[in-house]
Amino acid sequence: DAGVIQSPRHEVTEMGQEVTLRCKPISGHDYLFWYRQTMMRGLELLIYFNNNVPIDDSGMPEDRFSAKMPNASFSTLKIQPSEPRDSAVYFCASSFYQGPYEQYFGPGTRLTVT
Amino acid sequence: RKEVEQDPGPFNVPEGATVAFNCTYSNSASQSFFWYRQDCRKEPKLLMSVYSSGNEDGRFTAQLNRASQYISLLIRDSKLSDSATYLCVVNPMLNFNKFYFGSGTKLNVKP
Numbered sequence: 095d096a097g098v099i100q101s102p103r104h105e106v107t108e109m110g111q112e113v114t115l116r117c118k119p120i121s122g123h124d125y126l127f128w129y130r131q132t133m134m135r136g137l138e139l140l141i142y143f144n145n146n147v148p149i150d151d152s153g154m155p156e157d158r159f160s161a162k163m164p165n166a167s168f169s170t171l172k173i174q175p176s177e178p179r180d181s182a183v184y185f186c187a188s189s190f191y192q193g194p195y196e197q198y199f200g201p202g203t204r205l206t207v208t
Numbered sequence: 209r210k211e212v213e214q215d216p217g218p219f220n221v222p223e224g225a226t227v228a229f230n231c232t233y234s235n236s237a238s239q240s241f242f243w244y245r246q247d248c249r250k251e252p253k254l255l256m257s258v259y260s261s262g263n264e265d266g267r268f269t270a271q272l273n274r275a276s277q278y279i280s281l282l283i284r285d286s287k288l289s290d291s292a293t294y295l296c297v298v299n300p301m302l303n304f305n306k307f308y309f310g311s312g313t314k315l316n317v318k319p
Contacts, residue, residue, distance in 0.1 A: 127307075137309040139306065142305070150306065185251055199251035
């Protein structure tokens with residue numbers, strides 16, 4: 095079975111540009127999570143969805159960040175405009191409500207904003 | 209105060225050594241606990257769940273101490289391939305699907 099799929103794997107962009115990260119969760123999973131990982135702050139939860147509905151976006155740093163999940167098999171995280179401090183690895187993860195609650199992570203998108 | 213705290217290490221140990229990591233959590237109502245492993249430049253992957261009675265998986269043993277609010281991971285007979293960062297994860301009872309990750313403990317196993 096395919097795991098969580100993320101694209102692109104690497105993204106280099108200039109400050110001020112729009113960045114869109116994509117995620118396809120594991121089929122049948124009803125929770126989807128977006129995380130950001132940096133050396134300084136570790137792994138931070140940005141937002142998560144249940145059955146395509148955003149449940150908790152308290153980790154989204156500011157209005158420049160937005161996330162959508164138009165259907166059960168696709169989600170996007172958008173940063174507009176991007177800033178150098180957004181440079182990080184962004185992970186998408188999915189899980190199944192019925193347990194055992196393990197979250198399966200995608201390979202991540204390494205974002206560099208210059 | 210952070211939800212989950214870990215010693216960042218690194219722990220540098222020789223092959224064959226036994227090494228233990230601890231992690232403390234702040235929410236006394238937390239019910240689910242896990243250890244994840246993250247290799248360099250890779251995604252986190254579940255290593256093992258932590259049960260109230262403690263559990264063992266081969267060379268790995270996880271323990272939970274609710275009174276002191278910490279969980280531990282013991283690795284016996286360390287292998288070079290155990291070199292990684294180990295993330296402590298806590299799942300508060302009120303929300304079974306929202307994990308809090310520790311910042312990780314780095315382990316280097318040397319030949």
